[in-house]
Amino acid sequence: MRYWSLLFALAAIISVGIFAYAPISPEWWLPAGPNVSAGHLHSVSSAGKQIDSLFVIILLITGIVFIGTQVALVYATYFFVDKGPNGRKASYFHGSQRLEVIWTIIPAAILVFIALYQMGTWASVKFRSAAPKVQPLAQVTARQFQWVIRYPGEDGKLETKDDLFMVNDLHFVKGKQALIYLKSSDVLHSFFLPALRIKQDAVPGLTIPVWFDTDQAGHYELVCAELCGWGHYKMRGNVTVHETQEEFDQWLQSALKEQSRDQVAAVVTGSQGR
Numbered sequence: 001m002r003y004w005s006l007l008f009a010l011a012a013i014i015s016v017g018i019f020a021y022a023p024i025s026p027e028w029w030l031p032a033g034p035n036v037s038a039g040h041l042h043s044v045s046s047a048g049k050q051i052d053s054l055f056v057i058i059l060l061i062t063g064i065v066f067i068g069t070q071v072a073l074v075y076a077t078y079f080f081v082d083k084g085p086n087g088r089k090a091s092y093f094h095g096s097q098r099l100e101v102i103w104t105i106i107p108a109a110i111l112v113f114i115a116l117y118q119m120g121t122w123a124s125v126k127f128r129s130a131a132p133k134v135q136p137l138a139q140v141t142a143r144q145f146q147w148v149i150r151y152p153g154e155d156g157k158l159e160t161k162d163d164l165f166m167v168n169d170l171h172f173v174k175g176k177q178a179l180i181y182l183k184s185s186d187v188l189h190s191f192f193l194p195a196l197r198i199k200q201d202a203v204p205g206l207t208i209p210v211w212f213d214t215d216q217a218g219h220y221e222l223v224c225a226e227l228c229g230w231g232h233y234k235m236r237g238n239v240t241v242h243e244t245q246e247e248f249d250q251w252l253q254s255a256l257k258e259q260s261r262d263q264v265a266a267v268v269t270g271s272q273g274r
């Protein structure tokens with residue numbers, strides 16, 4: 001039955017073909033920025049660029065191993081197939097110590113290489129000591145099922161009276177490091193900016209600094225990446241990256257005005273109701 005080897009060969013060729021096609025397809029590859037055309041291999045954030053090159057390196061290593069093992073599989077099933085009652089008889093042997101040592105040491109060495117190679121990226125994205133020394137952009141509190149984002153108001157300080165509260169609306173400025181403090185007021189959530197390759201769990205009781213940037217202004221998506229309850233699917237926010245600091249300040253000013261108008265309106269309608 002040589003057909004099996006052909007089936008294995010076909011499956012391997014299709015798999016490799018899909019991976020060769022994915023980077024040039026707009027839908028199949030990792031999400032890029034809003035203005036990035038298809039075939040763009042790298043993310044639009046500095047963390048994302050490092051993470052994507054790690055992804056490509058690991059894909060290359062696993063791809064080479066995949067192609068090697070598939071070639072061996074097809075070769076073995078094609079040439080050593082049982083040729084019926086008069087064919088060769090399979091011989092039995094009790095393993096080979098040398099082979100086993102080889103196929104243990106090589107994957108172990110590859111894993112150690114990847115573990116060492118990724119350390120710098122992990123440190124720059126996650127270590128608190130690597131957090132940018134900037135004024136925090138906002139405090140982000142995850143709750144079932146929304147992102148409550150608290151920006152400092154006029155005084156530039158968080159947790160003061162003039163803070164701006166927004167729901168599912170994250171703004172920051174292109175080319176600048178944005179630092180947020182991530183909290184959760186109920187269960188585990190995960191703050192995920194797919195195009196920027198930033199993902200961090202929001203843990204009840206903890207305040208976790210998260211920082212990110214991008215070199216492309218425009219609109220992005222913020223989603224929750226931790227199944228947090230029935231409404232998990234709708235826990236998404238809009239991200240607006242402003243071209244300049246002035247543009248951001250203007251947005252903040254008008255949002256603050258709107259907030260105080262809403263508060264006044266709430267007081268007025270509240271007193272009329274009584």
Ligand SMILES: [Cu+2]
Nearest residue numbers: 189224228235
């Ligand atoms: Cu959630």
